[in-house]
Amino acid sequence: MAALELSSVRKTYTSGDAEIVALDHATLEVGDDEILALVGPSGSGKTTLLSISGGLLTPSEGTVVVGGQDISTYSAKQLTAFRRDSVGFVFQAVNLVPFLTARENLMIVNDFGSSRSHKDAKARAEKLLDELGLSHRVDNLPGQMSGGERQRVAIGRALMNEPALVLIDEPTSALDTKLGEQVMELIVSEVKSRDTAAVIVTHDQRMTRYADRTVTITDGVLAA
Amino acid sequence: MKLGLVELRRKPLRFAIAGSSLVLLSVLLLFLGGLLDGLFIGSTGLLRSQPGELVVYSSDAKDSLIRSRIDPEVRAKVEAVPGVSATGGIGVALVGGQLPDKTDLVNLSVTAFQLPVSSMPSDVSLAPDQALADRSLQAFGVDVGDTLLVGSAKTPITVTGWVSDTDYLQQGGFFVQPDTWREVLADSRPDSNLPPDTFQGLTVKLDSGADATTVADAIDAATGGATSTLTKSEAVQALPGIKEQNSTFSAIIYVTLFVAGLVVALFFALLTLERIGLYSVLKAIGASSRQIFGGVVIQAVIVALVSFVIGGVLMWLLTLVLPAEIPVAMEPARAVQIAVGLVVMSALGAAVSLRRVVRVDPASAIG
Numbered sequence: 007m008a009a010l011e012l013s014s015v016r017k018t019y020t021s022g023d024a025e026i027v028a029l030d031h032a033t034l035e036v037g038d039d040e041i042l043a044l045v046g047p048s049g050s051g052k053t054t055l056l057s058i059s060g061g062l063l064t065p066s067e068g069t070v071v072v073g074g075q076d077i078s079t080y081s082a083k084q085l086t087a088f089r090r091d092s093v094g095f096v097f098q099a100v101n102l103v104p105f106l107t108a109r110e111n112l113m114i115v116n117d118f119g120s121s122r123s124h125k126d127a128k129a130r131a132e133k134l135l136d137e138l139g140l141s142h143r144v145d146n147l148p149g150q151m152s153g154g155e156r157q158r159v160a161i162g163r164a165l166m167n168e169p170a171l172v173l174i175d176e177p178t179s180a181l182d183t184k185l186g187e188q189v190m191e192l193i194v195s196e197v198k199s200r201d202t203a204a205v206i207v208t209h210d211q212r213m214t215r216y217a218d219r220t221v222t223i224t225d226g227v228l229a230a
Numbered sequence: 231m232k233l234g235l236v237e238l239r240r241k242p243l244r245f246a247i248a249g250s251s252l253v254l255l256s257v258l259l260l261f262l263g264g265l266l267d268g269l270f271i272g273s274t275g276l277l278r279s280q281p282g283e284l285v286v287y288s289s290d291a292k293d294s295l296i297r298s299r300i301d302p303e304v305r306a307k308v309e310a311v312p313g314v315s316a317t318g319g320i321g322v323a324l325v326g327g328q329l330p331d332k333t334d335l336v337n338l339s340v341t342a343f344q345l346p347v348s349s350m351p352s353d354v355s356l357a358p359d360q361a362l363a364d365r366s367l368q369a370f371g372v373d374v375g376d377t378l379l380v381g382s383a384k385t386p387i388t389v390t391g392w393v394s395d396t397d398y399l400q401q402g403g404f405f406v407q408p409d410t411w412r413e414v415l416a417d418s419r420p421d422s423n424l425p426p427d428t429f430q431g432l433t434v435k436l437d438s439g440a441d442a443t444t445v446a447d448a449i450d451a452a453t454g455g456a457t458s459t460l461t462k463s464e465a466v467q468a469l470p471g472i473k474e475q476n477s478t479f480s481a482i483i484y485v486t487l488f489v490a491g492l493v494v495a496l497f498f499a500l501l502t503l504e505r506i507g508l509y510s511v512l513k514a515i516g517a518s519s520r521q522i523f524g525g526v527v528i529q530a531v532i533v534a535l536v537s538f539v540i541g542g543v544l545m546w547l548l549t550l551v552l553p554a555e556i557p558v559a560m561e562p563a564r565a566v567q568i569a570v571g572l573v574v575m576s577a578l579g580a581a582v583s584l585r586r587v588v589r590v591d592p593a594s595a596i597g
């Protein structure tokens with residue numbers, strides 16, 4: 007079964023009188039343990055595609071099926087639960103909770119509703135942070151961490167609830183090449199070891215070698 | 231929700247403005263409530279401490295002891311009413327008393343009693359020059375063994391023990407034999423020369439099972455309308471100023487609670503505005519509006535409770551330095567009322583931000 011299926015997804019924004027087509031009849035399928043790189047210039051619709059796949063935006067037209075669930079018909083409430091249980095996000099701007107430690111930033115996902123106990127959540131958070139090379143940072147606040155460390159905490163948060171699909175927006179844009187490659191390698195190993203599918207947005211062609219497949223997007227139109 | 235609690239613990243200063251406003255409002259509320267209770271206690275103790283369920287005045291007295299007269303004839307009619315088990319004469323004289331080596335007068339309500347009031351031993355007996363003083367007089371320097379010069383004739387009367395919560399119209403309870411009271415009253419108010427066995431009012435004990443209002447009506451009927459008989463709580467409410475005091479202070483207290491709600495509403499509205507970015511991220515990773523809103527309300531409630539406790543401590547310190555003339559009483563029931571009022575108003579105040587929390591768009595976390 008495919009982790010993600012977009013069929014003829016269209017997304018338009020209206021700004022003033024003009025209609026901006028951010029995504030034009032996008033059709034895409036991502037396998038259940040596939041890593042897909044999505045590349046394209048700024049403003050081409052990458053974040054829009056990711057947001058629609060993760061239930062943050064609803065498409066103007068078309069259907070979005072994630073792990074067999076058609077989320078294009080979901081209510082806001084259903085989408086909240088879907089985001090909590092079925093997808094992991096890493097945002098373009100790292101958005102950690104400033105007054106929570108690295109460990110707590112992971113565990114908070116568990117607090118929103120999960121069958122996992124507090125103790126198990128703590129153990130999982132610590133294991134993830136350890137794998138991400140942050141075992142010495144578990145009790146640090148985001149303000150006490152470097153940009154790369156924060157990025158890795160955000161990746162840990164995305165993986166916390168064992169989602170079937172991880173959506174990562176520009177994981178390396180704020181990092182230098184070396185750190186960017188390290189973070190990419192981490193993402194790949196985390197995702198591959200968990201049989202999770204991932205869509206990774208980047209505008210850096212060098213990062214595509216970490217992916218199983220690369221899709222290009224230009225002005226809202228996908229091309230293999 | 232946990233996130234709200236963690237934020238409170240880690241970033242307490244963020245709540246300092248709302249907290250300190252609520253501390254000040256708590257002190258104000260406790261002070262107003264304490265003053266209301268203190269005035270009530272100081273005005274009504276004499277009536278509330280009476281052993282009988284009913285109070286009998288003469289009908290021309292407009293339910294005031296000072297204007298009332300009950301002679302032995304009327305009293306005999308009262309005692310004959312079925313349901314009445316015992317009556318005791320009451321009389322009061324509001325006079326000054328002078329302590330040895332002091333020039334200031336202490337305000338006394340020299341009170342005649344025949345049935346012991348609630349804080350007296352049942353076998354109480356006093357000589358004509360002896361009195362039991364209310365403990366509230368301690369604050370004015372009165373002590374057991376002191377001999378006070380009472381009233382305009384400066385009758386020497388010695389305090390032999392204490393009673394409590396017996397003050398009347400803000401004057402300290404000073405319990406004496408009926409004849410001593412008549413003497414003090416006649417000296418201070420020459421027009422009030424009462425014959426022996428005449429009192430101002432009666433406290434009426436009822437047979438067990440007798441209905442207070444039924445017996446009260448029967449008493450007034452038996453005396454041919456010469457009496458006005460009230461239950462103890464009616465008599466308390468009929469005291470001059472009690473109702474007005476209560477409604478005035480209650481109105482100020484409710485307005486202050488409303489202001490507390492506004493402070494919380496304004497503060498959390500600003501805080502929510504500041505946190506829209508955070509909330510959109512939380513929603514994007516699966517937090518529901520309900521969970522986020524729950525956190526806001528819990529923060530408001532905890533800020534209110536902590537502020538109330540700090541305000542309570544400040545109020546307690548304040549009572550230590552307040553002069554005895556300001557009758558502030560700290561009643562647990564009043565503290566509970568104010569705490570509940572603050573918590574409810576804070577929760578309602580925080581609820582004003584509900585709409586804004588609900589409208590936070592998770593998609594704005596993308597940026």
Ligand SMILES: Nc1ncnc2c1ncn2[C@@H]1O[C@H](COP(=O)(O)OP(=O)(O)OP(=O)(O)O)[C@@H](O)[C@H]1O
Pocket residue numbers: 019020021026027028046047048049050051052053054055098209
């Ligand atoms: N909320 C919005 N309202 C109006 N137009 C929008 C909105 N969000 C995005 N757009 C427009 O939609 C198009 C696609 O935006 P999107 O954010 O998906 O681009 P992107 O590929 O992620 O760009 P970047 O690499 O700069 O992050 C752009 O033209 C953008 O201006």
Ligand SMILES: [Mg+2]
Pocket residue numbers: 052053054098175
């Ligand atoms: Mg983008």
